[in-house]
Amino acid sequence: MxxxxxxxxxxxxxxxxxxxxxxxxxxxxxxxxxxxxxxxxxxxxxxxxxxxxxxxxxxxxxxxxxxxxxxxxxxxxxGAAPAAKPKADAPAETTKVAPAPAEDAPTIEDAPTMSPAVRRAVLEHGVDPTTIKGTGKDGRLTKEDVLAAAKAKDAAPAAAPAATPAPTAPAAAKGERREERVKMTRMRQTIAKRLKGAQEEAALLTTFNDCDMTAVIEAREAYKDMFAKKHGIKLGFMSFFAKAAALALKDVPAVNAQIDGDEIVYHDYVDLSVAVSAPNGLVVPVVRSIDQMSFAEIELAIADFGKRAKEGSLTMEDMTGGTFTISNGGVFGSLMSTPIINPPQSAVLGLHRIEDRPVALNGEVVIRPMMYLALSYDHRIIDGREAVTALKIMKEAIEDPMRMLIDL
The missing domain is CATH 2.40.50.100 (RNA polymerase II/Efflux pump adaptor protein, barrel-sandwich hybrid domain)
Structure with a gap:
């Protein structure tokens, strides 16, 4: 049936x-x-x-x-019985016209189910998909897995003479220029529309500050082993910034508010959208009531979202809501940026890379691990004084983490 x-x-x-x-x-x-x-x-x-x-x-x-x-x-x-899989030495019946693998080598059909993009990457790079460990959901191969395997293959020293490699697409001749058109995914189209809409509708402005990361780095170094042993998760920077943001948003509620028609909606809670990378683009799952969470709970929640974003298993409920966003471009090496708000939110905090810089401290020039902070905000609802004050509170909380423990 x-x-x-x-x-x-x-x-x-x-x-x-x-x-x-x-x-x-x-x-x-x-x-x-x-x-x-x-x-x-x-x-x-x-x-x-x-x-x-x-x-x-x-x-x-x-x-x-x-x-x-x-x-x-x-x-x-x-209830139909599955068709018997042909033996390894029997010719498989297929209409596939892609380049044929070397004789007696595992075929692409022997590998786990692959998406068209992954299948194309396997064929282009001439790697054996059955030897690659997939990192996607249920162990499925991702394009990144294939590219990593191809890179490792190219870097490996030449072994004994092997069979003639399977024919691949001809390499581009010197001076030849090529183009490829790839249809935007639905998610990428939505991201493009939302970000452009934010620029067109909101009165965007960004205020900057820099922050000395010495205290946070020392705290992580002192407690990282005990923290990991007790909670089963590493103590990262994001939980410090999440707690610092929650502290600032409580003191400056406009930064945690949003415009709805001709009204301003204020929230007495902080639902934090954390920007993470996914195969199809940037996504912002929401950690709810982060102002009520411990450092460990925050780290565990963010790690879970990161894992599920990579697997593509985030749900619509995970992405709904959010009153404030933190985006960490520092993990990619960004020194400074002007992040765009995530509508209908009114502000976003941008984090950047940590680097040693000379700073003046007590009349002396010293080298400190510094990070630039950027707070982009909608000037229609947040005044400059409020934005600068909120960012200053975050900076002071990071430079003196004790403030977060005694609610200062």
């Missing part, structure tokens, strides 16, 4: 998505609740599970097609 696979409810006010990846192919066996497709919404990727165990008998839509909630995207023949 054929069972229809339909687009599930995607989240509040989300009515459609784009088919971003088939995790299974026609003829593949699938277990009940096993994901068979990944849908891209405006914020996150949502996996669609099979409602029954059986064999995928067909797809009703094409890759990249926009589908609405409740639409049928595939059918599963319930």
């Amino acid at each position: 054929a069972t229809e696979v339909k687009v599930p409810v995607l989240g509040e006010s989300v009515t459609e998505a784009t088919v971003g990846e088939w995790l299974k192919q026609v003829g593949d066996a699938v277990a009940a609740d096993e994901p068979i497709a990944s849908l891209e919404t405006d914020k996150v990727a949502v996996e669609v599970p099979s409602p029954v165990a059986g064999i995928i008998s067909g797809f009703s839509v094409e890759l990249g097609e926009t589908v609405e909630v409740g639409a049928v995207i595939a059918t599963v023949e319930e």
Whole structure:
């Protein structure tokens, strides 16, 4: 009996998505609740599970097609026995026209299910997907896994003469210039629209300060081992800045507020959006009531979001809300930036790299680990005095962490 696979409810006010990846192919066996497709919404990727165990008998839509909630995207023949997998030495029947692998080498079909982008990368770089450990959800290969394997392969010393490598796409001739057009993902289109909308609607302004990281670095060094042993997580910088931000937002509530029509909505809580990198772009999951959390709870929550962002398993609920954002460009080496607010929020704190710089201290020039801080804010709701005051409170809390313990 054929069972229809339909687009599930995607989240509040989300009515459609784009088919971003088939995790299974026609003829593949699938277990009940096993994901068979990944849908891209405006914020996150949502996996669609099979409602029954059986064999995928067909797809009703094409890759990249926009589908609405409740639409049928595939059918599963319930209870059908999986087709026997051909032996390694038997010729596999396939219509694939990609470059053939070397004789007796594992074929791309022997590898776990791969997305089109990953499959293309495997073929382009001539790596064996069966020898690569996947870091994606359920151990699936990601494009980054393939690129890392290709880089390691190129860096490895030459071994004994091997079989003639499989033919690959011809390399570009010297002086030849190429272009590639890749359709923007739904998430990337949404990011572009939201950020441009923020520039056009909000009265954006950025105030800067620098902060001496000595005290935080010394605190981490002194307690990192005990902290990790007790809580099972490393003590990072983000929890210090999250607590410092919560302290400042309580004292300057306008920085934690937002405009709704002709009203200003103030919050007596801090739901912190933490910008993290995901395969399809920057995402901002929300750590709720961070002002009520301990350092360990903050570190654990942020680490979990980072892991799930890499796996593509964040949910719509994870991304909803948020009253203030912290974006850490320092992990990529940024010295200074002017971050853009995440609407409808009214402010965002930008962190940057730590570097030793000469500073004047008690009449002497000393070398200190310094970081530039940037607070971008909507001048329609936040005055310059309030923005500067909030950033100064954050700076002082980082330079003297005891302030965060005694609520100063």
